[in-house]
Amino acid sequence: MNIAKNSIAPVAIIGGGPAGLTAAWYLHRQKIPFILYEAGPKIAGLASSFHDTDGYTYDFGAHFINNRLAAAVGIGSQCRDVLYYGESVLIHGKTYGYPFGLMKSPRYVASALARRILPPSRQEMHQNAANWFRSSYGDLLANEVAIPLLEAWSGAPATELASAVGSKMQNTIPQTLKLRMASRLSRRAVGCGYSHEIPENPHVWHVYPEGGVGLLCQKLAEGIEQHIKLESPVQRIIVQDGRVVGVRCQDEEQPVSAVVSTAPANILSRLVEGTDILKPLGQLRYRPMVFVNLRLEGRNLLKDTVVWLPEGHFTSFRLTETPISMPWLAPEGKTLVTVDIGCEKGDRIWSMDDDALGELCIEELQEIIPDIKKRYRGCRVLRTPIAYPVYLNEYEEVRVKLAQSIGIDGLYPIGRNGEFSHALMEDVYWRTQHKMRQVIDYRNASQSRHHRSSAQFMH
Amino acid sequence: MAKTIQRSHLSKRYPGLSFVGVPHRPDCSEALRMTTVDCHVCGSDNVELLAVGEDFEYRTSPDSFLTVRCQDCGLVYMKHRPDMCELDRIYPVDYHAFNFSSKQFGFIYKVRRSLEAKRLLRACKGLGNDAKILDVGCGDGFHLNLLRDFGNKSWQVEGIDMSDHAVRAGREQGLTIHHGIVQTCELEQGSYDLALMIATIEHLDDPLTVLKSVKKLLKPGGRVVIVTDNTDTLDFKLFHQRHWGGYHFPRHWSLFSPATMRQLAVNVGMEVAELSTIVSPVNWVYSIRNFLDDWGAPTWLVNRFSLNSPVSLAIFTLFDNVHQWLGHGALLRVVLQNPGSPR
Numbered sequence: 001m002n003i004a005k006n007s008i009a010p011v012a013i014i015g016g017g018p019a020g021l022t023a024a025w026y027l028h029r030q031k032i033p034f035i036l037y038e039a040g041p042k043i044a045g046l047a048s049s050f051h052d053t054d055g056y057t058y059d060f061g062a063h064f065i066n067n068r069l070a071a072a073v074g075i076g077s078q079c080r081d082v083l084y085y086g087e088s089v090l091i092h093g094k095t096y097g098y099p100f101g102l103m104k105s106p107r108y109v110a111s112a113l114a115r116r117i118l119p120p121s122r123q124e125m126h127q128n129a130a131n132w133f134r135s136s137y138g139d140l141l142a143n144e145v146a147i148p149l150l151e152a153w154s155g156a157p158a159t160e161l162a163s164a165v166g167s168k169m170q171n172t173i174p175q176t177l178k179l180r181m182a183s184r185l186s187r188r189a190v191g192c193g194y195s196h197e198i199p200e201n202p203h204v205w206h207v208y209p210e211g212g213v214g215l216l217c218q219k220l221a222e223g224i225e226q227h228i229k230l231e232s233p234v235q236r237i238i239v240q241d242g243r244v245v246g247v248r249c250q251d252e253e254q255p256v257s258a259v260v261s262t263a264p265a266n267i268l269s270r271l272v273e274g275t276d277i278l279k280p281l282g283q284l285r286y287r288p289m290v291f292v293n294l295r296l297e298g299r300n301l302l303k304d305t306v307v308w309l310p311e312g313h314f315t316s317f318r319l320t321e322t323p324i325s326m327p328w329l330a331p332e333g334k335t336l337v338t339v340d341i342g343c344e345k346g347d348r349i350w351s352m353d354d355d356a357l358g359e360l361c362i363e364e365l366q367e368i369i370p371d372i373k374k375r376y377r378g379c380r381v382l383r384t385p386i387a388y389p390v391y392l393n394e395y396e397e398v399r400v401k402l403a404q405s406i407g408i409d410g411l412y413p414i415g416r417n418g419e420f421s422h423a424l425m426e427d428v429y430w431r432t433q434h435k436m437r438q439v440i441d442y443r444n445a446s447q448s449r450h451h452r453s454s455a456q457f458m459h
Numbered sequence: 460m461a462k463t464i465q466r467s468h469l470s471k472r473y474p475g476l477s478f479v480g481v482p483h484r485p486d487c488s489e490a491l492r493m494t495t496v497d498c499h500v501c502g503s504d505n506v507e508l509l510a511v512g513e514d515f516e517y518r519t520s521p522d523s524f525l526t527v528r529c530q531d532c533g534l535v536y537m538k539h540r541p542d543m544c545e546l547d548r549i550y551p552v553d554y555h556a557f558n559f560s561s562k563q564f565g566f567i568y569k570v571r572r573s574l575e576a577k578r579l580l581r582a583c584k585g586l587g588n589d590a591k592i593l594d595v596g597c598g599d600g601f602h603l604n605l606l607r608d609f610g611n612k613s614w615q616v617e618g619i620d621m622s623d624h625a626v627r628a629g630r631e632q633g634l635t636i637h638h639g640i641v642q643t644c645e646l647e648q649g650s651y652d653l654a655l656m657i658a659t660i661e662h663l664d665d666p667l668t669v670l671k672s673v674k675k676l677l678k679p680g681g682r683v684v685i686v687t688d689n690t691d692t693l694d695f696k697l698f699h700q701r702h703w704g705g706y707h708f709p710r711h712w713s714l715f716s717p718a719t720m721r722q723l724a725v726n727v728g729m730e731v732a733e734l735s736t737i738v739s740p741v742n743w744v745y746s747i748r749n750f751l752d753d754w755g756a757p758t759w760l761v762n763r764f765s766l767n768s769p770v771s772l773a774i775f776t777l778f779d780n781v782h783q784w785l786g787h788g789a790l791l792r793v794v795l796q797n798p799g800s801p802r
Binding site for chain 1: 491513700753
């Protein structure tokens with residue numbers, strides 16, 4: 001392929017979820033030609049919602065965006081305010097509000113204080129996630145709550161996970177208190193821990209777009225439909241001399257000036273042709289997850305929107321009753337409880353049929369909702385092989401390196417799967433725009449290099 | 460503003476109500492056409508997020524709006540703003556600048572009139588008997604009236620505004636008002652001694668281009684007086700995350716500090732002859748009003764803070780005097796001068 005020609009070629013975007021569409025929207029505004037390749041038959045990916053004729057809406061977990069992102073994308077007029085959102089933890093049959101309810105237990109407070117008084121060395125703390133949680137929360141809270149949840153969520157022992165899992169997770173206690181107070185006074189679900197990139201404040205709260213978070217994707221895709229190729233999985237990213245020069249899709253080669261990829265990092269390493277530099281990314285793992293949505297009679301069956309289950313005798317680690325926060329997701333007098341179960345592709349849970357999964361959940365949840373059998377009206381199961389990136393210590397170096405740079409000129413991973421990061425919805429939007437500025441700079445630099453070399457040739 | 464819909468009304472009437480979009484008048488439920496813009500002073504699109512707001516005062520749409528600060532030059536501007544075709548929606552017939560009359564505002568009208576007259580005449584100092592003055596964005600002609608009543612009778616005083624309502628209201632009072640915008644309206648170039656842009660520049664879609672057009676209309680050495688909301692103030696610091704009165708969502712599109720104003724002058728090619736701040740209670744009063752309304756305070760309390768409330772206006776006038784004394788008054792007053800010496 002002619003490298004010089006490629007500097008004016010379009011940018012290829014791989015993936016039509018929120019990240020890929022943000023990239024496309026940004027490039028379109030800057031009048032940079034691009035082609036967006038989406039493997040599936042429609043845009044939005046994991047941000048899609050499913051609706052049934054009974055009036056239920058199913059998402060991959062509790063999905064919402066905030067009013068700041070809604071205003072940025074221009075869908076504020078189509079969003080509803082979420083008036084309340086809360087999380088609790090169930091331990092020994094008692095629910096504690098998260099995080100302040102847990103502080104009411106003197107055992108946890110004493111153990112946390114003990115760690116504050118006798119802190120471990122920095123090195124010890126950052127050895128693995130288990131140490132990190134014990135140092136930050138105290139032994140008891142870590143052992144009884146944080147570590148079991150982390151292990152169920154990621155499917156690996158906490159001693160094998162990198163401390164980076166925790167260090168990015170929370171606001172300070174005063175900040176959390178302030179945001180909680182604001183939420184109560186303003187009677188809106190003020191976001192707390194939902195944006196790492198831009199500070200949260202009392203005036204940023206959760207909202208839910210009409211019909212689901214997919215609306216965000218539709219809005220971003222407005223006016224650029226002709227540049228989106230559906231059912232077009234990219235087979236190869238072609239690299240020459242350390243630079244991206246093209247992509248292959250449906251056995252045809254397309255010269256490109258850069259590639260912006262939302263593909264999971266481990267898959268990206270297999271897509272690239274012409275260099276081995278991305279081979280180490282092949283070992284990165286994502287946690288598959290099954291979401292069992294139970295349709296139930298009644299409302300407010302859980303103590304909070306989210307109830308964490310750290311005790312090992314539950315198959316699930318998290319229950320979510322989305323209609324507590326977003327009443328419009330279920331018909332009146334009915335509700336949805338989503339049961340999250342971490343699994344591995346092909347294991348017993350992954351392969352179990354929907355009805356059997358529903359029965360399994362009902363059986364277990366009798367402990368929490370005693371008359372759940374009477375209330376049960378069937379279920380709908382959503383599965384994804386890439387729910388969360390797993391930060392294993394064994395490849396922590398690879399992860400950190402990826403976060404700094406991919407190492408191939410003109411290749412830009414974006415989105416939570418592409419960057420292998422725990423980025424949240426709003427983070428993805430702003431980070432992607434920031435990356436797109438880099439793409440444009442790179443493209444301009446290649447163009448001027450090309451002009452310079454042709455000018456020299458003329459002389 | 461009797462027709463405005465407040466959050467507090469809504470939450471009392473429908474407890475636990477969740478409506479689509481932000482609270483709006485019943486006849487304004489359709490979303491506005493919006494457009495995304497970059498910084499008008501330096502062209503950068505690199506921004507820091509400041510605020511998400513809604514039309515707290517007039518409730519003209521269900522949309523929310525994002526205001527940002529340019530990371531490169533510091534201009535505060537609305538990133539996603541209503542399209543130009545929506546001006547009639549966001550400036551409703553009861554908009555205060557179209558109806559600022561003694562009938563509606565009584566005592567406050569009289570106080571403001573005498574204060575403004577003094578300020579205005581200071582700006583006109585040194586103008587000859589044959590001076591030509593243009594008020595850009597003149598609204599219903601409040602300042603033109605002042606010039607007619609208190610200024611030199613031989614001055615030629617004209618205004619320009621793009622709003623039908625405003626032009627009609629001004630012409631009914633016998634004022635000379637051109638309908639349109641300075642970029643396209645056929646006014647004689649190089650003919651004006653003084654241009655006024657009082658509470659205008661923040662409403663413009665492209666302040667740089669407009670100011671360049673105004674510059675062309677001025678004689679050599681001619682001046683333009685700009686008065687606009689100041690972002691270098693305590694009220695901005697306290698309320699900039701949402702409720703600041705100066706945002707006036709969604710009508711104030713570009714907001715300046717002394718630094719960004721100087722940058723704008725450089726880009727236009729004019730000299731800063733004077734730059735100072737002046738006292739105004741309005742942003743204080745409306746910041747508090749917006750906060751109370753947004754967080755569901757009782758209506759009687761919300762209504763204590765408005766253009767109709769002499770007590771709160773008086774208190775915050777005194778309060779802003781302290782800030783003025785410290786060099787951070789609520790409004791910026793800038794005099795830019797065309798290069799070259801006046802005749």
